Amino acid sequence: MDPRQATVNGRALTLEGASAHTTALDWLRDHGLTGAKEGCAEGECGACAVLVARPDGQGGTMWTAVNACLVPAATLDGQELVTSEGLADADDLHPVQQEMALRGGSQCGYCTPGFVCSMAAEYYRSDRQPTGEGGHESERGPNGFDLHALSGNLCRCTGYRPIRDAAYAVGSPTPDDPFARRRERPAPIARPTRFAGPDGEFVRPADLSEALALLASRPEATVVAGASDWGVDVNLRGSRSALVVAVDRLEELRTFEVGAQAIELGAGLNLSEIERYLAGRIPLLDQMFPQFASRLIRNGATLGGNLGTGSPIGDAPPALLALDATVVLASSRGEREVPLTAYFTGYRRSARRPDELIRAVRIPLPLAQITAFHKIAKRRFDDISSVAVGYALDVGDGVVARASIGLGGVAATPIRALETEAALVGRPWDEATVRRAAEVMAAEGTPLDDHRASARYRAAVLGQSLLRIHAESTTPQEVGS
Numbered sequence: 346m347d348p349r350q351a352t353v354n355g356r357a358l359t360l361e362g363a364s365a366h367t368t369a370l371d372w373l374r375d376h377g378l379t380g381a382k383e384g385c386a387e388g389e390c391g392a393c394a395v396l397v398a399r400p401d402g403q404g405g406t407m408w409t410a411v412n413a414c415l416v417p418a419a420t421l422d423g424q425e426l427v428t429s430e431g432l433a434d435a436d437d438l439h440p441v442q443q444e445m446a447l448r449g450g451s452q453c454g455y456c457t458p459g460f461v462c463s464m465a466a467e468y469y470r471s472d473r474q475p476t477g478e479g480g481h482e483s484e485r486g487p488n489g490f491d492l493h494a495l496s497g498n499l500c501r502c503t504g505y506r507p508i509r510d511a512a513y514a515v516g517s518p519t520p521d522d523p524f525a526r527r528r529e530r531p532a533p534i535a536r537p538t539r540f541a542g543p544d545g546e547f548v549r550p551a552d553l554s555e556a557l558a559l560l561a562s563r564p565e566a567t568v569v570a571g572a573s574d575w576g577v578d579v580n581l582r583g584s585r586s587a588l589v590v591a592v593d594r595l596e597e598l599r600t601f602e603v604g605a606q607a608i609e610l611g612a613g614l615n616l617s618e619i620e621r622y623l624a625g626r627i628p629l630l631d632q633m634f635p636q637f638a639s640r641l642i643r644n645g646a647t648l649g650g651n652l653g654t655g656s657p658i659g660d661a662p663p664a665l666l667a668l669d670a671t672v673v674l675a676s677s678r679g680e681r682e683v684p685l686t687a688y689f690t691g692y693r694r695s696a697r698r699p700d701e702l703i704r705a706v707r708i709p710l711p712l713a714q715i716t717a718f719h720k721i722a723k724r725r726f727d728d729i730s731s732v733a734v735g736y737a738l739d740v741g742d743g744v745v746a747r748a749s750i751g752l753g754g755v756a757a758t759p760i761r762a763l764e765t766e767a768a769l770v771g772r773p774w775d776e777a778t779v780r781r782a783a784e785v786m787a788a789e790g791t792p793l794d795d796h797r798a799s800a801r802y803r804a805a806v807l808g809q810s811l812l813r814i815h816a817e818s819t820t821p822q823e824v825g826s
Contacts, residue, residue, distance in 0.1 A: 669685075
């Protein structure tokens with residue numbers, strides 16, 4: 346096998362000496378590439394952003410911005426990266442850097458390399474098309490730049506207007522742009538690898554069967570996909586697992602199938618990929634995606650990881666509960682399918698056994714007529730929810746025929762609002778019914794007081810959320826027609 350190394354800014358750098366718990370950020374800085382910074386060490390500030398060459402699903406390459414502070418350096422074996430130092434050539438700034446400089450998008454400069462990398466990923470998005478519309482009041486510029494590409498980057502001193510101006514001023518890559526040309530060739534494959542040292546062992550298995558065999562023999566292993574939890578545990582909590590198993594690039598976990606009865610989403614697909622592949626097929630998830638952390642996080646985070654942690658405040662579980670999703674669990678003994686309503690068994694506990702992996706999530710068809718995702722948080726984007734609610738309702742002839750409501754942040758686990766659903770089904774979809782059901786919904790779960798919100802506030806927003814979806818939905822006559 347080739348020596349363990351990664352290509353960074355066109356140059357091969359050795360990974361020898363990196364441990365199982367070395368982050369990509371620390372490894373890059375050890376090699377003198379200090380443009381990427383550590384600001385928060387938990388993926389919230391974006392100062393550590395770098396570009397990774399990943400498959401675009403069509404045989405080419407997509408430049409993808411990720412948080413280097415969260416990514417295990419070991420996952421970069423055989424991969425290709427670009428840091429802020431590698432964007433410019435010997436004579437000229439990169440177009441993104443040029444616009445940031447011209448429009449005053451940098452002051453102290455600490456956050457600038459991360460902004461530049463996130464902006465470059467959007468600059469090279471192959472389907473970005475100028476529209477001539479949008480502008481300062483929009484989240485998409487006249488050049489087609491999606492401002493959500495920068496939702497994971499924070500600036501403490503410059504202010505966002507000049508950064509936004511720079512984003513909306515960049516043009517399109519020229520035909521001789523080397524990074525644009527690189528998109529036409531396949532991305533590096535994720536090769537199996539193994540790192541071992543005093544602080545533990547890191548393994549990227551060759552396939553699912555090898556991964557399951559590892560878990561069968563070492564059920565205490567830590568499984569990582571997007572590593573958004575792993576990085577925080579390593580950086581801020583000093584966690585050092587004896588064995589880390591990376592499953593993010595296993596092909597068996599990267600399925601995407603649209604059938605007559607269900608849509609299957611592989612547990613190893615990151616959320617940005619799922620959004621791209623679905624292309625609006627599931628409106629409820631379309632509402633959730635922009636509110637799930639940031640683009641930098643969604644470029645790594647997976648449904649498997651979000652469900653695997655069992656967190657009661659994850660954004661995906663309420664949406665998937667509303668969609669009546671099931672979880673496909675795989676082990677060396679075979680597969681089993683578990684309804685998401687039966688998956689969560691306690692605080693950060695689930696029906697998944699230690700030797701099992703989440704292989705896929707299945708969403709049954711047809712989808713409900715009325716769907717919505719409400720997230721209550723202190724910031725619009727890049728924040729943890731105080732309360733999250735997913736809705737899926739069918740209304741016929743003005744009467745609620747089906748109601749599925751998923752809740753997060755109001756109990757030790759994500760839950761279904763079963764009493765509220767019962768208060769809606771079989772009754773008219775009118776203000777009187779909804780107000781009565783809103784009183785029921787305010788009492789769902791066991792809301793707690795913490796630094797994000799009080800129990801009283803959580804109860805209040807639950808009731809208001811139901812009133813909101815009714816106000817925003819079509820009239821009973823239109824729904825039943």
